Amino acid sequence: MNLRSPHLLGIEPLASEEITLILDTAESLAQISQREIKKVPTLRGRTVVNFFVEPSTRTRSSFEIAEKRLSADSLNFSPGASSLVKGETLADTARNLEAMAPDFIVIRHSEPGAPHMLARICRCSVINAGDGAHEHPTQALLDAYTIRQKKGRIAGLRVAIVGDILHSRVVRSNIFLLRKMGAEVVLSGPPTLIPQGIERLGVKVEGRIEAALEGVDVIMMLRVQLERQTRGYFPSLREYFRLYGLTAPRVRLARPDAIIMHPGPINRGVEIDSEVADGPWSVILEQVTNGVAVRMAVLYLLSGGAGGGAEEEIRNPEA
Amino acid sequence: MVEKGPVQIMDAATVGRTLTRIAHQILEKNKTTTGLALVGIQTRGVPMARRLAAAIREIEGRDVPVGVLDINLYRDDLSLIAEHPVLKKTEIPFKLNSKRIVLVDDVLFTGRTVRAALEGLIDLGRPRLIQLAVLVDRGHRELPIRPDYVGKNVPTSLRELVEVRFLETDGEDAVLIRPTPPEAPEAGGRAGMAGQGPERASGRHPEEADRVKQAREGPHDEEPTGRGGGGGAAW
Numbered sequence: 001m002n003l004r005s006p007h008l009l010g011i012e013p014l015a016s017e018e019i020t021l022i023l024d025t026a027e028s029l030a031q032i033s034q035r036e037i038k039k040v041p042t043l044r045g046r047t048v049v050n051f052f053v054e055p056s057t058r059t060r061s062s063f064e065i066a067e068k069r070l071s072a073d074s075l076n077f078s079p080g081a082s083s084l085v086k087g088e089t090l091a092d093t094a095r096n097l098e099a100m101a102p103d104f105i106v107i108r109h110s111e112p113g114a115p116h117m118l119a120r121i122c123r124c125s126v127i128n129a130g131d132g133a134h135e136h137p138t139q140a141l142l143d144a145y146t147i148r149q150k151k152g153r154i155a156g157l158r159v160a161i162v163g164d165i166l167h168s169r170v171v172r173s174n175i176f177l178l179r180k181m182g183a184e185v186v187l188s189g190p191p192t193l194i195p196q197g198i199e200r201l202g203v204k205v206e207g208r209i210e211a212a213l214e215g216v217d218v219i220m221m222l223r224v225q226l227e228r229q230t231r232g233y234f235p236s237l238r239e240y241f242r243l244y245g246l247t248a249p250r251v252r253l254a255r256p257d258a259i260i261m262h263p264g265p266i267n268r269g270v271e272i273d274s275e276v277a278d279g280p281w282s283v284i285l286e287q288v289t290n291g292v293a294v295r296m297a298v299l300y301l302l303s304g305g306a307g308g309g310a311e312e313e314i315r316n317p318e319a
Numbered sequence: 320m321v322e323k324g325p326v327q328i329m330d331a332a333t334v335g336r337t338l339t340r341i342a343h344q345i346l347e348k349n350k351t352t353t354g355l356a357l358v359g360i361q362t363r364g365v366p367m368a369r370r371l372a373a374a375i376r377e378i379e380g381r382d383v384p385v386g387v388l389d390i391n392l393y394r395d396d397l398s399l400i401a402e403h404p405v406l407k408k409t410e411i412p413f414k415l416n417s418k419r420i421v422l423v424d425d426v427l428f429t430g431r432t433v434r435a436a437l438e439g440l441i442d443l444g445r446p447r448l449i450q451l452a453v454l455v456d457r458g459h460r461e462l463p464i465r466p467d468y469v470g471k472n473v474p475t476s477l478r479e480l481v482e483v484r485f486l487e488t489d490g491e492d493a494v495l496i497r498p499t500p501p502e503a504p505e506a507g508g509r510a511g512m513a514g515q516g517p518e519r520a521s522g523r524h525p526e527e528a529d530r531v532k533q534a535r536e537g538p539h540d541e542e543p544t545g546r547g548g549g550g551g552a553a554w
């Protein structure tokens with residue numbers, strides 16, 4: 001089985017079997033990162049352009065490590081965002097990238113839909129590494145991998161997601177994924193940061209964090225994007241922590257074996273207490289480790305579409 | 320074209336006796352179980368390696384460790400095939416360094432699987448030596464690779480398929496030879512190999528055709544054997 005699309009643009013278009021395939025493949029690839037020679041020759045001779053128009057350290061590093069462990073050649077292309085906000089310019093940049101004949105473009109962009117546009121222009125596989133507040137599929141996949149690793153399943157679990165739902169692409173991808181895989185999702189956060197009508201995606205919304213955490217198997221905390229505070233979405237960081245910060249007493253409302261996740265980077269004392277972030281429930285660092293395996297899986301599975309029929313003739317000398 | 324049915328060339332008793340004989344040969348050649356380890360190539364090399372380990376335990380009263388190797392990341396045709404094989408686990412629960420490794424697979428054909436396995440093993444450590452045990456050697460090597468232990472030499476034509484069935488994976492022990500299905504003539508076989516054949520849409524292709532030694536055989540998925548995408552034969 002392969003993925004149906006040569007691109008990974010979001011979780012929304014994926015079927016649940018495709019998600020399972022990615023997670024299973026990641027499980028097989030995870031061992032490579034644990035051995036002495038952390039490299040396999042699988043993507044030898046393939047080129048990956050990491051096209052990051054928005055700043056990102058961990059996602060880009062994670063992709064880079066995944067690419068290197070599969071022996072792909074990678075190059076980082078991070079122009080200043082200002083010259084690329086217009087769609088036209090992005091199209092031109094895309095054509096320029098395309099002219100270098102990469103096999104993959106991994107794109108992070110502040111504009112939702114930028115990866116989709118790239119996918120229409122380019123012949124290579126496009127992987128969305130986050131587009132505006134739209135989707136961040138590999139983050140949702142690594143979250144799902146971590147949940148499956150810790151809980152043995154995703155279906156039937158209760159997952160609370162707390163924080164800035166409005167601006168978060170991680171949330172959107174996670175909602176799509178968790179709903180497709182049969183988990184229940186409860187959201188909580190300041191009312192100003194919860195989009196109207198989000199219930200249509202099949203999730204519950206609780207105003208109070210305590211109500212959202214009641215009996216859940218998984219707690220996903222979102223980073224408070226500190227720049228939002230100045231725009232008046234909530235009065236102060238201290239108040240945010242008082243109302244929505246994850247503290248040990250609040251964690252105890254969840255199931256005793258609940259796990260705590262965070263896409264990083266964490267703001268200690270804003271959305272999460274240090275005691276909790278470093279506590280036994282936390283799987284935050286395992287998420288980072290799993291991110292590499294999941295991104296390797298995506299690269300591996302998408303690279304399948306690239307073979308050509310013409311080469312096949314050469315290789316088939318039996319006739 | 321008249322369709323010939325599959326021909327059984329080994330039954331359960333023969334498979335059992337053959338594995339016992341190979342176990343004896345492994346002991347005879349290596350003289351000791353100390354430092355000896357078996358590594359089965361996914362999928363059917365794995366039950367075979369476990370059977371050999373059990374036979375060695377019977378004979379010698381000593382356990383030899385068994386590892387599992389998936390070679391797909393080391394295949395030499397990954398850039399050629401349209402649909403990637405499903406990856407399985409590699410689990411070697413012992414250090415390879417200075418071990419005597421017996422690599423185990425069900426069928427030896429072109430030798431490309433074994434080449435990939437050698438590369439995969441050497442990435443995991445530096446064994447003292449690597450030997451190769453196969454249940455069936457069907458010839459048609461494309462690389463200079465020679466088995467140390469062979470269950471049965473089976474001269475085949477390129478148009479035939481060798482199918483090894485183990486109790487653990489297929490519900491019975493047997494080795495069969497099947498003719499290539501008549502509806503898949505050479506041209507069709509090529510299309511299948513390029514991943515553009517009908518099996519691509521069916522989604523059943525990778526598990527089976529992933530075996531490099533099968534690669535030239537064509538779209539065996541068209542065979543109405545009723546095996547699902549997960550199990551299936553080694554070719």
